[in-house]
Each structure stands twice: as C-alpha cells, then as structure tokens.
Amino acid sequence: ADLTAVQLGKATREYQEPAAFFQRTFITEGMRLLLIQVAQRLNGAGGEPVVQLQTAFGGGKPPGMMAVYHLATRACPLAELEGIPPLLDQAGLMEIPLARVAVLDGHAHAPGQPWQPGQQRICTLWGELAWQLGGEDGFQRVRDADATGTSPGKEGLANLLARYAPCVVLIDELVAYVRQFPDGQPLSGGTFDSNLSFVQAL
Numbered sequence: 001a002d003l004t005a006v007q008l009g010k011a012t013r014e015y016q017e018p019a020a021f022f023q024r025t026f027i028t029e030g031m032r033l034l035l036i037q038v039a040q041r042l043n044g045a046g047g048e049p050v051v052q053l054q055t056a057f058g059g060g061k062p063p064g065m066m067a068v069y070h071l072a073t074r075a076c077p078l079a080e081l082e083g084i085p086p087l088l089d090q091a092g093l094m095e096i097p098l099a100r101v102a103v104l105d106g107h108a109h110a111p112g113q114p115w116q117p118g119q120q121r122i123c124t125l126w127g128e129l130a131w132q133l134g135g136e137d138g139f140q141r142v143r144d145a146d147a148t149g150t151s152p153g154k155e156g157l158a159n160l161l162a163r164y165a166p167c168v169v170l171i172d173e174l175v176a177y178v179r180q181f182p183d184g185q186p187l188s189g190g191t192f193d194s195n196l197s198f199v200q201a202l
Contacts, residue, residue: 111189
C-alpha cells in the first residue's frame with residue numbers, strides 16, 4: 001500500500017480505485033473512528049483537526065491514510081464505497097465534501113535535492129504542500145520561504161489552508177525525512193530546526 005503511488009495514479013487497481021479499495025478493505029474500529037473524524041471535520045461538524053496515527057493503529061497506518069485519501073478525493077458516489085454509508089449514519093451525516101489532498105511522503109524526496117514538477121523547482125516540504133494544494137498560485141504564497149528554507153509560520157500556513165479549504169494533509173514517514181539533515185548544516189530543504197518549526201506551525 002503506497003500512498004504516493006496512489007496520488008500519482010501509479011498504483012494497482014485495488015489501491016488506486018476508491019470502490020475497489022473499500023471493497024477489499026476491512027474497516028477496523030480504529031479506521032472507523034478515523035474516517036468519522038475526517039467526515040465530521042470536512043462537514044464542519046466537529047472532528048479533530050490533527051490526528052496522529054500510532055503504529056498500533058487498528059488496520060495499519062498506510063491503509064488508514066489511503067482510506068482518508070479516497071474518501072476525500074473519490075470520483076464516485078459515496079454509496080459505491082463499501083462500508084462508508086453505515087459509517088455516515090453513525091456520524092449523523094448525509095454527505096462528505098470532496099477536498100484537496102496533499103500527501104507529504106518522507107521517502108518521496110531528499111531534503112538536499114530539489115524536485116521539479118513541471119517547470120516549478122521545489123525545495124521544501126512547505127513548498128510541496130503549497131504546490132499540491134494550489135499549484136502555481138499556491139506555491140507563490142510560500143515561494144520566499146521555500147527559497148530560503150525557512151518555515152512560512154502559522155499565519156502563512158493558515159492563509160494557505162484557508163485559501164484551498166476544504167483540504168486534507170497526509171504526512172507519512174516524517175522522521176525518515178528530517179533525520180537526513182546534518183547537525184547545524186542547512187540544505188536546500190532547510191534545516192532540521194526549520195522543518196520542526198514547520199510541523200509545529202502546521
């Protein structure tokens with residue numbers, strides 16, 4: 001289960017297609033609670049703004065994050081997602097709005113090697129977040145922070161998320177990414193401290 005492969009449209013059918021994914025996925029108690037939180041949040045009906053999935057999370061972290069991704073980006077009616085209609089009933093909801101989803105995968109990029117989707121050069125996680133949410137317009141909002149490797153701060157991130165709401169940010173393998181920063185040495189992706197500041201601000 002590779003969330004980045006799904007985001008890029010390169011996963012096999014059982015992971016790539018929302019209906020096929022939910023048909024083959026048993027919704028554990030942990031996943032049910034997660035999806036209810038996300039559904040409520042996207043509807044403005046409560047729900048936690050930040051959910052941290054632990055290793056012991058029922059059903060595994062990758063399938064849980066993939067379930068959130070498909071729920072928020074689906075290209076089919078909710079009724080076609082097996083197990084979701086009863087979940088909506090439990091949450092007291094009729095619908096779940098579609099949302100923009102950004103996937104920040106700590107294994108997808110190296111902090112010292114900028115990446116280039118199309119013509120845009122991106123150096124940092126916050127640059128990637130802005131690009132995924134809003135393309136060129138979104139990236140312009142953090143361009144300077146991306147170029148200098150400094151966190152855009154709470155206000156900058158709040159404005160970014162509000163501009164492209166409703167949105168979901170899925171972060172995986174963050175530790176694998178930040179532990180690549182040498183002590184006290186800045187890279188194109190910022191520094192260890194600037195990345196921690198970004199996560200705290202987010």
